[in-house]
Every structure is written in C-alpha cells, then in structure tokens.
Amino acid sequence: KAGVTQTPRYLIKTRGQQVTLSCSPISGHRSVSWYQQTPGQGLQFLFEYFSETQRNKGNFPGRFSGRQFSNSRSEMNVSTLELGDSALYLCASSPSGASAYEQYFGPGTRLTVT
Amino acid sequence: GENVEQHPSTLSVQEGDSAVIKCTYSDSASNYFPWYKQELGKGPQLIIDIRSNVGEKKDQRIAVTLNKTAKHFSLHITETQPEDSAVYFCAAGGDSWGKLQFGAGTQVVVTP
Numbered sequence: 001k002a003g004v005t006q007t008p009r010y011l012i013k014t015r016g017q018q019v020t021l022s023c024s025p026i027s028g029h030r031s032v033s034w035y036q037q038t039p040g041q042g043l044q045f046l047f048e049y050f051s052e053t054q055r056n057k058g059n060f061p062g063r064f065s066g067r068q069f070s071n072s073r074s075e076m077n078v079s080t081l082e083l084g085d086s087a088l089y090l091c092a093s094s095p096s097g098a099s100a101y102e103q104y105f106g107p108g109t110r111l112t113v114t
Numbered sequence: 115g116e117n118v119e120q121h122p123s124t125l126s127v128q129e130g131d132s133a134v135i136k137c138t139y140s141d142s143a144s145n146y147f148p149w150y151k152q153e154l155g156k157g158p159q160l161i162i163d164i165r166s167n168v169g170e171k172k173d174q175r176i177a178v179t180l181n182k183t184a185k186h187f188s189l190h191i192t193e194t195q196p197e198d199s200a201v202y203f204c205a206a207g208g209d210s211w212g213k214l215q216f217g218a219g220t221q222v223v224v225t226p
Contacts, residue, residue, distance in 0.1 A: 004157070033212040042219065043203065045157075049213025050212065055211040090157050101146040101165075101208050105157035 001027055004093050004106035012112045018079040021109045025072050032074040033103060034066060037088040046089075049074055078111075086113045097111030116141040118206050120217025127224055133191040135220045140185065144215075146208030147180060147187045152201045152219075154191035162189070165208070194224045 005024045012021050025032050034046040045058040049068035068077040073091075078085055088110050092103035117140040127133050139147075145166035150158035164171045164178045164187065171178050175194075180187040181192050191198055207214040 013210060033211055033214075043205075043214075043216040045213045045215070050211070056213050058213065092157075102148070102163065103212075103214060104160060105150075107155075108158045 004091060004104055006089075006091055006106040008109060009107065010110045010112075012114060013081050014114055015081055015083060017081050018077060019081060019111060020075055020077045021089055021091075021111075023074045023076075023091035023093075023106060025074070025091075025109050026095075026104055029093035029095050029104075030072050031094040031096075031100070032068060032072065033092045033094070034074070034076050035090045035092065036060075037090055037108070038086075043090070046076065081113045083113050085111065087111060115143060116206055118215050118217045120204050122220060123218065124221045125196050126151060126221070126224070129194060129196060129226050131194055131225055133189075133194055133198070133222055133224075134193075135189045135202055135204065135222075136186065137188070137206075137217050138184075138186050139206040139215070141206065141215075142185075143207065144206040146206070147178070148205050148207075148214065149178060150205065150216075151204045152203065158203060174183040175216060190223050191222075194222075196224050196226055198222060199224045225226035 025095045031050045033048040048056040063079045068074045088108040090108045092105045120137045148163035152158045177190045201219045204217040205214040
C-alpha cells in the first residue's frame with residue numbers, strides 16, 4: 001500500500017498570507033490527524049477528522065482550520081500567517097477497528113513564513 | 115492535560131551496545147503508548163507500540179516495557195547498528211480521538 005502523502009513538500013509564504021496544505025491518507029484509512037512540529041515545542045496535535053467530521057481539536061488559534069473530504073483526503077488551512085507558524089506540518093492516518101490508535105505519518109510539509 | 119517526559123535528550127552508543135530511552139506520562143486515562151523513529155527529512159515512523167493491558171512487547175531487536183502503576187514506559191534497542199541513528203519519540207494516547215501527546219525526543223547516535 002502507498003503511504004501517507006502530503007503536498008506540497010515545501011512552501012515559503014509571507015506574513016499575513018494564508019496557506020492550504022493537503023494530505024492523502026493510506027488507502028482505507030478514514031481518520032486523519034494533523035500535527036505541528038517545531039524545534040521549540042516539539043510535536044503538537046492540531047486536530048483530527050473522521051468521516052468528514054472534526055472529532056478532536058488541539059490548543060491552536062482559530063487561524064488554523066481543516067476539513068476532510070468524502071474520499072478521506074484532508075486539508076488544513078492557516079490564515080493570516082505569522083512568523084511563528086514556520087514549522088513542519090505532519091499528517092497521520094489511522095485504520096479502523098482494533099488498530100484505530102495506530103497513526104502512520106506522512107513526510108510533512110515544511111512551511112517557512114518570512 | 116497529558117504531559118509526557120522523555121529522557122535522555124541525546125544518547126551516544128557504540129555499535130553493538132544497547133540503548134534505553136525512558137518516558138513518563140501523567141494522564142491515567144492513557145492506554146496506548148507508541149514509539150516513533152524520525153530520520154532527517156522524513157516523517158515519524160511507527161516502530162513499536164504497547165497497550166495498557168500488556169507489560170512488555172518485543173519485535174526483533176526492539177522491545178518496549180510498560181509500568182502502568184508508575185506511569186513509566188521504556189524503549190530498548192539491542193545490538194545497535196549505525197542505521198539506528200535517528201530521533202526517537204515516545205507518545206501516549208488512546209483516550210482522545212486521534213490525539214497523541216509526544217515526548218520531546220531522543221537523538222540517538224550509534225558510532226561504528
């Protein structure tokens with residue numbers, strides 16, 4: 001099976017702009033979680049989607065939003081970018097059933113805000 | 115909320131020796147404890163996990179132990195090889211949809 005894919009892999013944006021990142025889960029996985037990884041804060045949970053519904057949300061401002069489509073692909077959006085939003089954004093997909101806790105990560109999108 | 119502490123932050127071992135990384139968690143409701151390996155330029159890779167109803171799990175050179183009473187869990191890598199060099203993260207979850215709380219990571223360097 002193909003792994004989790006994320007596009008684009010690299011992005012450079014200017015403060016105040018907005019950005020949309022995309023994630024395609026492993027085939028058959030319906031849950032997608034998003035994380036922000038920075039050297040200072042480590043890996044922090046943003047939100048999780050299942051069957052097009054947000055089931056869980058981390059402690060990030062409302063500028064961070066997401067959605068999931070009927071094919072389980074997910075996007076996250078960051079509006080009014082700040083310098084502190086520079087990070088590696090990771091998505092992870094999870095299977096259903098007994099293995100539902102397992103999360104498989106994509107390679108990430110490296111966002112640089114200047 | 116959940117807090118996961120991970121030690122040490124860096125670990126240097128000779129090839130063939132063992133490496134041990136330890137984590138503690140705070141939330142008693144956590145019942146799933148995965149370990150991830152992250153190489154430069156890649157996303158975290160799930161290498162082993164353990165659930166709260168199991169005390170120990172082994173997969174070839176990698177083993178994980180869990181002490182639920184003390185809220186400790188550890189990763190053991192035996193017969194280390196240069197390709198084991200990476201950053202290793204512990205995490206805790208299972209009580210909140212899709213959310214894992216990660217430790218700060220351990221940079222493991224295996225020298226030939």
